Amino acid sequence: MTEKSLVPFDDLRANLQQLTAYPLPEGANELIENTIGLANELERSLKSEYDALQEAMTMAQQAKNKFVSVVTHELRLPLTSIKGYTDLLRQEIVGPINEQQAEFLDTVRKNVERMSALISDLSDISHLETGRIKFAIQTIPVRQAIEGALNQYLTRIAEKGQVLEVNLPNEIPNLKADPNRLLQVLSSLISNAWKYTPSGGKITLRAIPEQDDVRLEISDTGIGISPQEQVKVFTQFFRSENEAVREYPGWGLALNLSKRLVEVMGGSMGFESKLGEGSTFWFTLPSYNREPG
Numbered sequence: 001m002t003e004k005s006l007v008p009f010d011d012l013r014a015n016l017q018q019l020t021a022y023p024l025p026e027g028a029n030e031l032i033e034n035t036i037g038l039a040n041e042l043e044r045s046l047k048s049e050y051d052a053l054q055e056a057m058t059m060a061q062q063a064k065n066k067f068v069s070v071v072t073h074e075l076r077l078p079l080t081s082i083k084g085y086t087d088l089l090r091q092e093i094v095g096p097i098n099e100q101q102a103e104f105l106d107t108v109r110k111n112v113e114r115m116s117a118l119i120s121d122l123s124d125i126s127h128l129e130t131g132r133i134k135f136a137i138q139t140i141p142v143r144q145a146i147e148g149a150l151n152q153y154l155t156r157i158a159e160k161g162q163v164l165e166v167n168l169p170n171e172i173p174n175l176k177a178d179p180n181r182l183l184q185v186l187s188s189l190i191s192n193a194w195k196y197t198p199s200g201g202k203i204t205l206r207a208i209p210e211q212d213d214v215r216l217e218i219s220d221t222g223i224g225i226s227p228q229e230q231v232k233v234f235t236q237f238f239r240s241e242n243e244a245v246r247e248y249p250g251w252g253l254a255l256n257l258s259k260r261l262v263e264v265m266g267g268s269m270g271f272e273s274k275l276g277e278g279s280t281f282w283f284t285l286p287s288y289n290r291e292p293g
Helices: 009-019 028-090 099-130 143-149 156-158 181-195 255-264
Strands: 137-138 161-165 175-177 204-212 211-221 268-274 280-288
Touching: 009 099, 028 156, 099 255, 137 143, 137 181, 143 181, 143 204, 143 211, 156 268, 175 181, 175 280, 181 204, 181 211, 181 255, 181 280, 211 255, 255 280
Parallel strands: 161 204
Antiparallel strands: 137 175, 204 211, 211 280, 268 280
């Protein structure tokens, strides 16, 4: 707890003391002193309760981080084994499989990938909250970063019949960021645009120099976000009630994690959206002109 009172007790005491400078009815001074004494007692009581609450919150946070650390560690090995054996069966290493069995194995693999993504996100969030996450800041060409992220989605975008447009200036400063974390953020935003943009829709990536930063934008002509839900977009575990969103599995962690990663690298993240018309998610990162702070 800081030195400052939780409530303006100092002002209350000062105002009561000022009253004693004027003529008062008999017994008023005693009443004022008693009131000041009660205020002091109440302030001590509130401070004690506040300190106890802060300690409980700290212990709860530590317990949560420990739980997440243990769970993510213990689940990684069996999920890796399931994925490996599924791939071996799918490749018919131990014998032929029929079409239905292949579909079942594909479903298993997709669900394992979902669980692996959840574990990775939870682990990253836990490391961010405990300050244990490490960043290897490097100078990264913008075009290289965007192409690296897009390569994972070009086939899916084409299969869905979406139009992809990439607008990059001829000359744009390099970014200063962790390449793996930048890829993680870009992939998350591109994935959202792909998921929630219908067939025939358009996805646009832009890069815009801004003083000592570079602004990256991922726009889509998808389902958009209602004003009521926009305030919750970056909240952990939030998922829209929109049926089009619920069609795709997710945990509501990727945007929260992306925003925090960008902020640690010295940037910021936001979005604009209109329900039924699409969204633009953007983030800025330092260029080579500025060190991330």
